Amino acid sequence: MIVGSFSIYFHATLSLVGQLLDEVSIIWVVFCGVALWFPRRLYPSLFNGSRKYFKLMMFLITMVSTVLACMKPSLNNFFMMPFIIPCWECWSSK
Template identity: 40%
Template sequence: MTSGVYVVWLLLAVVGIGSVYFHATLSLAGQLLDEIAILWVLIAAAALWWPREFMPWPCKNMKKTHFRNFLGAAGVKISILAFAYPAINAFVLLAVAIPVTVVLVLQLKK
């Protein structure tokens, strides 16, 4: 088992803590903590397990480490953007979650 699995588990724990905090306080800070933690779980899982045949066209020729770095940089930029403009966070989360879910379903059908 790779150490990346432990990162995903840690991020899932952060999602749980963020969800508890958000639903207990219903504050904007709690909502951002919850949604950004979910976004980072999706990014970490995609960086670890994204199959080469489903790579987006700009990333087809990238090495796996470059793809992980690209996703990490995108995650940092999205997180900063989410704090600057909290209203678009849900749209960004959907834009990330839909492709990850589609790839998951296609992989499970194999």
């Protein structure tokens, strides 16, 4: 609902603030989805299968990407790419 409302705001106003809100909310949704549904078998060995540490790492990456997205909006397109590609590999293997 938040992504939809920010997207409506951005497309209605076409303002830079609206664009940032829209893109940052999408970044948060993608990172939350990865933190919740990323398969444990694909975790880096650093986490030893612990979802708690994986979620903490995802939260930290999300916070850093949010700050960087606000400082340099042109980087927003590249924040989500590294996290979508590994998930796509899992889905396409079925």
